[in-house]
Amino acid sequence: MSTDTDQIRRDIERTREDLRTDVDALTDRVSPSRVVGRRVDRMRGAARSVREKIMGTVQHPVEASSGPASALAERASAAAGSVGDAAGAAQQKVLSQTQGSPLAAGLIAFGTGVLISALIPASEPEQRIAGQLKDTLSEHAEDIKGKATEVAGEVKEHLREPVQQAVESVKASAGDAASTVRAETGTTPQSGGAL
Incomplete structure (x- = not known):
């Protein structure tokens, strides 16, 4: 009798384990x-x-990152x-x-x-984030505009001297080229005219 009950218990445990495995697989599947x-x-x-x-x-596939963006x-x-x-x-x-x-x-x-x-359609969280971004940008628009103007002024100042030097260099090169052409052709510059 004890052998039969032990066998029945083992069968019940095995059946429970099989059911647990099946339920886990089904849960994973759905x-x-x-x-x-x-x-x-x-x-x-x-x-x-x-x-x-x-x-x-493709030789180097890129893996997707994890996180909210993903x-x-x-x-x-x-x-x-x-x-x-x-x-x-x-x-x-x-x-x-x-x-x-x-x-x-x-x-x-x-x-x-x-x-x-x-x-x-945009989801509610996307709409909320877009609204927050818009509010943040509108709050900082003047700061951004001021910084952009400041940076543009600095770039202008930094480029002023190199541009002037480049203009002078072009003028000198053009004058030298004109002199070389005059010397080779044996002509003189006409009065009142520039090259």
């Missing part, structure tokens, strides 16, 4: 961050293959994935026409980015 991560990876792979097809292979980029990439699925057929047509033309590909990518950013 976790929003994991779903977004998979979509981002899929979009990066598609972008990488498009970039390699147009511009050749999270925002991941959300944007996820949203872009939805829009990108609809634009897939058009993209293939454009790719066939622009293959080997990095400038055209860059312009198309820029236009696509502008289009996608125009379609995605």
Whole structure:
């Protein structure tokens, strides 16, 4: 009898462990961050293959940084994935026409980015940050303007002497060249005229 109960307990423990493993795998599979991560990876792979097809292979890929900017980029990439699925057929047509033309590909990518950013409404945190940035810039606009004017004045002062020297050098070179031409042609300068 004790052997049967021990066997049943082991079966129950094994079943519990199997269920725990299955639940963990299911949780990992449906976790929003994991779903977004998979979509981002899929979009990066598609972008990488498009970039390699147009511009050749990449020798030094850049890894994405971590932090709020990366999270925002991941959300944007996820949203872009939805829009990108609809634009897939058009993209293939454009790719066939622009293959080997990095400038055209860059312009198309820029236009696509502008289009996608125009379609995605700004989130509340983005709007709040944009408002704070606008307020900060308006508060410091006079300081920035004053510093820019000050720097421009300093640059002007620092360049004044070299510019004057360059002008004098050009005048001297032009005078020497005119003298050389007169000497070689045997002419004299006309009165009242300058070269």
